[in-house]
Amino acid sequence: MSAQSPTLFSAVLKRPDAARRPWVATKAVRAVRRLGVGKPDPLGWLLGPALLLLVWTLGSMSGLIDARILPAPWATVSTAADLIHEGRLQANLAISAWRAAQGLAFGVVAGVLVALASGLSLWGGYVFDGLVQVKRAIPVLALIPLIVLWFGIGETMKVTVIAISVFIPIYLNTHAALRGIETRYVELAETLGLSRWTFVRQVVLPGALPGFLLGLRFAVMAAWLALVVVEQLNATSGIGYMINLARTYAQSDVIVVGLVVYALLGLTSDLAVRQVETRALAWRRTFGR
């Protein structure tokens, strides 16, 4: 007993001292755990691709990746330099981009016109919407044999396939946005005595713009996808042709260059559409702030 008493005594002495320490408060503050992921860095998405590049480089340097399976990054870069020097990359890229642009233009115009016809009138909707839903159920790729039969294997066929792929997302998103105009805005327009044309121009079209732009983003992606498919079929020019030819000669470095070009095309065009979005939708709190 007597041996324990000094310890007890010192504990009693220490207690008030400990209570005065701020650790109690600190613990209480820390008790609120942050559950959200926090604010992302705008360049954070680059980490994944950078890691992939790192693994690729290390694998090639150490010999773990066979150059016949996947050429080293530096080999790919020098192949790209050669292709540019010979002028093959630019020539094929220009042809591919022209095809995609034509298909995109036709598809967007057709998609918007049909969406307007079917979104702004009941009868237009009865006529067109069912048709588009039926078409939507058939994959574009399944239509290719028929399109080849009609248009041959030339440029018309390629642009048509791309245009059809673009048409669908443009139509679906624009139509949904036109029909989705809130009833309260329709009521407002009625109480203000707007004419039908003013209502469409001032209320419906600007209100449907976000939906159209979302459709445009899908459409751009769809255009590149369709381009890849049609360029693997009977093409004699374009990035897809370049890749196909390289496969015949087992030039994996050229194939990789082609794939990187596809990736860059997809990313830059998506970025461009998002720039347009930010400017056109300045009235939306969520954009560009």
Place this chain on the structure above:
Amino acid sequence: MNAPFTPPAPESLACEPVVRVRRLSRRFTLKGVLDGVDLEIRRGEFVALLGRSGCGKSTLLRALARLDHEAEGDGEIVVPERRSVVFQDARLLPWKRVLDNVILGLSGPDAEARGVRALLEVELLGREASWPYELSGGEQQRVALARSLVREPELLLADEPFGALDALTRIRMHALLKRLSEAHRPAVLLVTHDVDEAIELAHRVVVLEQGRVAADIAVELPPDGPERSVRFAALRRQLLGRLGVAEREAAPTLISSGDPP
């Protein structure tokens, strides 16, 4: 706002009513039923329509706004051609700047000038080029008020326009609406469930109950003084009773707080 309150002398108001509703009935499958409503509002007259939720007050307002395309029912409605509606939400088009919202659908070379004048009246001069999301709730509702007034309506229909605003903003909006309606003298129908708001603003309070007009009470209060507080409290008690609320259940207000029990 120290503009003196002028109680309406019914004879001084222009004789012909601008709004006339006779035996109006409306039936809906779900809610909002009118069962033989009679109502007249004269030029410059401010009428508050009180009632519990589901009594049909919004249905009546929508009928007067001619917004009930699909309603079944009969009766007679005479409303002026120039009428405008202020909704509970400001209902500004988010893709139009403030001035363009105010003059939406107006044509003519002076439309912009009129819009700017209307913004001046609601004390929002200088915000013409703002986007609606940049404004507070009260400011948005003032833009909606400007959008209504710029059309010089003969009938102003307001469906709980201050319901979504905080108490302090609401007091300022009351003063503004009172001043503007006295300046422009439209016939006003204000739908509300706030008894104090109704007494504060209206010349007449109409209580709607199960689709019928249950009471039609003129508000004749002296501009200020203890007499006003007493009469205000009495009217408040009367209206709350009509609505089936005992006064001790209702929240005390600044205006009646000094009243004798």
